[in-house]
Amino acid sequence: MxxxxxxxxxxxxxxxxxxxxxxxxxxxxxxxxxxxxxxxxxxxxxxxxxxxxxxxxxxxxxxxxxxxxxxxxxxxxxLHNAVSQLGNLQAGELRLGAGPYPAARLIPIALGELARRYPKVRVQLLIEDWASLRRRLLNENIELFVADCRELRDDPLLSVEPLRVRPMLFFCRPGHPLLALAEPSAADIAAYSLAATQLPEDGARRLQETLGREPLPDIQCDNFMVLKELVRQSDVISFAPEDVLTSALVGGELATLPPREVLPRKGSAYGLVSRAGHSLSPAAQALRALIFAGDVVAQ
Structure with missing residues (x-):
């Protein structure tokens, strides 16, 4: 045997x-x-x-x-994790995933509170694009993830719980030539290289239609810290949810590009994703509650 x-x-x-x-x-x-x-x-x-x-x-x-x-x-x-976590989450392991934007703010806040409440729970966080996270979830490498869920909402294998929509902003370095224009047009923005994370198919299509060129993005990177530093050190532009940019904007590291209406989508589409028909472990349930609590507070 x-x-x-x-x-x-x-x-x-x-x-x-x-x-x-x-x-x-x-x-x-x-x-x-x-x-x-x-x-x-x-x-x-x-x-x-x-x-x-x-x-x-x-x-x-x-x-x-x-x-x-x-x-x-x-x-x-x-199974081992579920048994070891039973009774106040005094042990066990939680494996989860996050897209680049949730990993920049929402997930660290929730994980920090989880660690404060349950310090003996070990956590492994994978930061990848939504398609890779879906594969890991269905292969049972992770238990849940938070990422853009536009392409996942109708997937019968998944349970998708939408989170609050966050406004999206174009951003650039302070002193960027576009900031000298009162209202940069789509054509003005399209003249510069655009960096972004992997986009859902409909998002990429609408972005290409809005800026009038393809394929986009010119630079794809699923690490937001790298994207932010790339923009800060060059004339490359990017876009991200407003909440992950706040500290960099307040600190003067980055600047936003008006007008917001140029963006091809209304906002972020975060969702908390798990396998359909499968119950979450106690640690995953605790993290889920903290994610939703943080999502409400951040409004």
């Missing part, structure tokens, strides 16, 4: 592509790791790896087993 230990060993080898590196990563001798993989192959009745002189690759059976192994291990981890 296949056990979780063998599956962990198999995933380690698959991810490292090398027995010696995998053995070192999981603190196991290479002969012991090889025996574990051989036992797993014998139990399943198939070869999981094509073994070359210098590296190894997954067989078709190996690819299938890897997909299921990751889900089984994630399920085992979720």
């Amino acid at each position: 296949t056990d979780l230990r063998q599956l962990r060993h198999f995933v380690a080898v698959a991810e490292h592509g090398h027995f010696a590196r995998a053995a070192a990563a999981i603190n196991l001798s290479q002969p012991a790791l090889s025996r574990s993989i051989q036992a797993l192959e014998a139990n399943l009745g198939c070869n999981l790896f094509d073994r070359g002189a210098r590296n190894i690759t997954l067989t078709a059976h190996g690819q299938l087993v890897l997909e299921h192994a990751r889900r089984l291990l994630a399920g085992s981890r979720a």
Whole structure:
């Protein structure tokens, strides 16, 4: 019978592509790791790896087993977390994701309060685009995420809870040539490189229609801190929700570009996303409540 230990060993080898590196990563001798993989192959009745002189690759059976192994291990981890968290969240682990904009303000506020209330809960936060976070959620690598949910609202596999809409602003560095214009037009703005995070399909289309050129953005980056520094150090422009820009605007690091009406969308479309039909762990429930509480306070 296949056990979780063998599956962990198999995933380690698959991810490292090398027995010696995998053995070192999981603190196991290479002969012991090889025996574990051989036992797993014998139990399943198939070869999981094509073994070359210098590296190894997954067989078709190996690819299938890897997909299921990751889900089984994630399920085992979720069960362990749920049991360990039962009773005042004195232990356990929470894995969540966030898009670049929620990760810049909303999520840090909620996580800070979670850490204050439940200091023994370990948290792993992944900051990625909404499409990548969806894949991680369905593969059970994370339990929930907050990101742009425009492309996710009709997905039957997901539970999407919309959050408050935040006004979007174009921003640039202080002293940018566009600031000398009383009311920069779409054509004026389109003359400069535009940096942004990954956009939903409809958002990218409307932005291209508004500025009259494509493809956009010219520079795609899903790290808001990098985007902000890029804009601060150059004539590149970008746009973001008003709440994540507030401190930089007040401190004079950045400036906004009027008029707001040039923007191709009314505002942000954050949503809290989890798997449909799956209950959240106690830690995830606590964080969800804090996110919604922070979302109301920020109005």
